[in-house]
Amino acid sequence: MELPPRLTVQREQKVCRLLKSLYGLKQASRQWFAKLSNALISYGFVQGNSDCSLFIKKSESSFMALLVYVDDVLLASDSILEIERLKTFLDEKFTIKDLGRLKYFLGLEVARSKNGISLCQRKYILDILEDTGLTGSKPAAFPMESTLKLSANDTNLYEDPSGYRRLFGILLYLTLTRPDLAYSVQVLSQFLAKPTVSHHQAAIQVLRYLKAIPGQGLFFPSSSDLQLKGFSDSDWAGCVDTRRSITGFAIFLGNSLVSWKSKKQVTISRSSVEAEYRALATTTCEIQWLLYALQDLDINHSQSALLYTDSKSTISIATNPVQHERTKHIQIDCHLIREKLQQHVLKLFHIPSRLQLADIFTKPLGSLLFHHNLCKMNIINIHVHLEGGYWSLPSHIESMELKRKEERLKIERKLEDES
Structure with a gap:
């Protein structure tokens, strides 16, 4: 390395010796993560199986979860004493900067109240x-x-x-x-x-x-059950250039939206049923990964996850393997839905299309239905008073919301009785 500009040392010809580097080298990020993960494992953490950047430390008296993003770290625990001990350990190893309680992280603004987290x-x-x-x-x-x-x-x-x-x-x-x-x-x-x-x-x-609505975002209520619920949908041949279908899903943990996706399928589907079935398989894989993540966080999810779709034909194919003529052109990996149903990992239910929350990820919707789905997903704007109250839910959407909430409760009660 060369000397910095305007730095001169008389009668000496010296250069800078590089001791540590995090940025600029191809292997720097990999070497940094290896050094950090080895330090955390030596402290007693266990690397998560679902996410390699998640580290868990459990004891009889406390629980700690640590999430790493390059050189930024999020730490959560039920013991303040354990948090202070870990911060002291990391400061001795790496010289960290403690930013206190989580408020702003990588562009994400976090707000807490007794009602939940936004x-x-x-x-x-x-x-x-x-x-x-x-x-x-x-x-x-x-x-x-x-x-x-x-x-x-x-x-x-x-x-x-x-x-x-x-x-x-x-x-x-x-x-x-x-x-x-x-x-x-x-x-x-x-x-x-x-x-x-x-x-x-x-x-x-x-x-x-x-x-x-710049202040709109996700809301995670503090009072919610730990039941995984997924909504799977597909728009057949939605792409005008390739005629491939669009997969969309939304997965909730209780009333909190924790995972969603809108993605074009990799192959062309010969029918709308095939497109819906492929979307259902993608949602099933995501639910299985979330179950692994809950296991890493020491959360017991013993009950079956609930998966909703508005295609009765898709449910018939998933539950009845005899329909070979209708499914022989579908790739074998899509049939993992049957395996998960037999293992009671999930339960499959039919819902009307008007209650399909994943519809927002498969096609552009009109204003009325678009904002109705957002309300159901617990997406709120806590900064509305700072924005002049520009965005307020129209009264006709509120009345429709109450009506459809009653319809959904009736359907859920009926499904619980049947199961």
């Missing part, structure tokens, strides 16, 4: 609007028009493709706390190679939607 990215969104010059733009009520069909064959190319790609990266990070952006970002990500003017206009629509 996660949002309001500051991050406001910075995005300022950088893109859309702070004074007209707000939009939804991120994508329900009739919009974007195609890669559009010839009117956008003049700044690198700017579009940067904007997509920003929007992708927002999906950590904004499930309402999952479908829109999934669609816009397909045109990174050659974005067009229409694609850029659709991205601006998403930013205008963020302008309306």
